[in-house]
Amino acid sequence: MRAGYSFRPRFWPWLAAALACAAGIALGQWQARRALERQALGREFDAMLQAPAIELSSASSKELIGKHVAARGVFDAARVVLLDNKIRDGRVGYEVVAPLRLAAGAAYVLVNRGWIAAGPTRDALPVPELPASEVRIDGLALERLPHALESGPPPAGRLRQNLDVGAYAAETGLPLLPFVVEEHHGAGDAFRRDWPRPDAGAERNEAYELQWYSLAALAVVLAIVFSFKRVEPR
Numbered sequence: 001m002r003a004g005y006s007f008r009p010r011f012w013p014w015l016a017a018a019l020a021c022a023a024g025i026a027l028g029q030w031q032a033r034r035a036l037e038r039q040a041l042g043r044e045f046d047a048m049l050q051a052p053a054i055e056l057s058s059a060s061s062k063e064l065i066g067k068h069v070a071a072r073g074v075f076d077a078a079r080v081v082l083l084d085n086k087i088r089d090g091r092v093g094y095e096v097v098a099p100l101r102l103a104a105g106a107a108y109v110l111v112n113r114g115w116i117a118a119g120p121t122r123d124a125l126p127v128p129e130l131p132a133s134e135v136r137i138d139g140l141a142l143e144r145l146p147h148a149l150e151s152g153p154p155p156a157g158r159l160r161q162n163l164d165v166g167a168y169a170a171e172t173g174l175p176l177l178p179f180v181v182e183e184h185h186g187a188g189d190a191f192r193r194d195w196p197r198p199d200a201g202a203e204r205n206e207a208y209e210l211q212w213y214s215l216a217a218l219a220v221v222l223a224i225v226f227s228f229k230r231v232e233p234r
Contacts, residue, residue, distance in 0.1 A: 005228045005229065005230055006228065006229050007227055007228055007229075008227060008228075008229045009223075009227040010227065013223055013226055013227070014223050014227070016219075016223075017219045017220055017222065017223030020215070020216065020219035021216040021217075021219045021220055022216075023216075024212045024213060024214075024215040024216025024217075024219065025212070025213065025216050027208075027212040028208075028209045028210075028211075028212035028213040028216065029209075031205045031206070031208040031209035031212060032205070032206075032209045034202075034205045035202045035203075035205035035206045035209065038198065038199040038200070038201060038202040038205065039199050039202050041198035041199055042197055042198055042199025042202070043199075044198075045197060045198050045199070048066070048067065048068050048140075049068050049140070049184060051068055052068070053068045053069055053070035053138045054067055054068065054069050054070070055069075055070055055071065055104070056069055056070065056071035056102060056104070056109060056177065056181075057102065057104045057105055057107070058102065058104065058105030058106060058107035058175075059105075060107075060109075060177050061178065062143070062178050062179060064141045064179065065141050065142065065143045065179050066140070066141065066142075067140075067141050068138065068139075068140065068141075069138065069139065069140070069141045069181060070136065070137065070138035070139075071100060071102055071103075071104075071109060071136070071137055071138075071181070072102070072103040072104070072134055072135070072136045073100040073101045073102045073103045073108075073109075073134065073135070073137075074100070074101050074103075074132075074133070074134050074135070075098045075099070075100055075101075075111075075130040075131065075135070076098065076099045076100075076101060076108070076174075077098070077130045077132070079098065079099050079172060079174075080096060080097070080098045080128060080130065080158065081096075081097045081098070081158060081159075081160055081163055081168075082094040082095070082096060082097075082125060082126075082128075082158055082159050082160070083095040083096075083097060083145065083148075083160060083161070083162070083163060084159055084160065084161055085148065085161070086115055088115050088117075088192055088194070091117055091118075092117075092118045093115050093116055093117040093118050094115070094116055094118065094125075094126065094159075095112055095113075095114065095115050095145075096112070096113045096114060096115075096116060096128045096191065097110055097111065097112050097113070097145065097163055097180070098110070098111055098113060098128075098130060099111075099172075099174055099176070100135075100137065100181075103134060106175060107175050107176070107177055108174045108175060108176050108177070109176065109177040109179070109180075109181055110145075110163070110165060110168070110176060110177075110180045110181070111137055111139075111180070111181045111183055112139075112142075112145060112180055112181065112182045112183060113128070113130075113183050113186065113189075113191050114183060114186065114189075114191025114192050114193040115191060115192040115193070115194075116128055116190060116191060116192070125158065125159060128190070128191075129189065129190065137181065137183050137186070138183070138184065138185050139181045139182045139183040139184040139185065140181070140182045140184060140195075141179045141180070141181055141182075142179060142180045142181070142182050143179055143180075144164065144165065144179075144180065145162070145163050145164075145180055147162050148161045148162055156171065165178060165179065165180060166178075182195055
């Protein structure tokens with residue numbers, strides 16, 4: 001007689017498989033929710049940028065944070081700040097932040113104009129081109145600029161790691177609006193404006209979701225496989 005197999009499930013392997021399966025399903029569902037949340041934020045982001053821009057004035061307040069805004073004014077080229085260590089496609093560069101004096105009133109607003117590449121050495125900083133005449137900018141009003149880790153007190157000067165709106169207003173004496181404009185629709189200049197989107201990472205969440213569901217299924221398959229015992233013929 002030939003040897004056969006008998007299905008003899010045991011308590012502890014099946015308990016471990018049940019726990020692993022439940023954990024995999026729960027984590028897969030969490031990743032699915034995160035992907036849906038990011039995708040919803042992306043749709044809201046696109047709708048907001050397609051909506052008519054709100055014109056800035058000296059009376060503009062924090063209520064505009066997260067809104068599509070626009071302004072006319074003249075850049076203060078003497079107070080341009082380069083935010084250091086900004087990477088695009090593996091290249092080191094700077095984000096260029098400049099105060100814009102609003103045509104409508106005496107207030108200023110900080111504008112993140114975009115990214116420029118660093119030069120071959122750090123001995124000479126790039127000089128970004130800023131129009132000397134009145135311009136119109138539009139983009140997204142942000143509460144603050146992205147913050148990088150920094151050891152020691154923040155330096156003053158043209159090259160910095162971080163820039164805080166309130167601290168910069170106190171340092172320069174400029175009447176700054178309480179937010180930063182991330183410029184989006186500039187054209188005909190050297191700045192890159194491929195800003196991070198709020199739905200960035202949704203594809204990664206979906207990939208993790210599939211991995212967790214696969215691990216849950218694998219736990220059940222392994223429990224079934226190891227429940228079969230070889231039975232020797234008598």
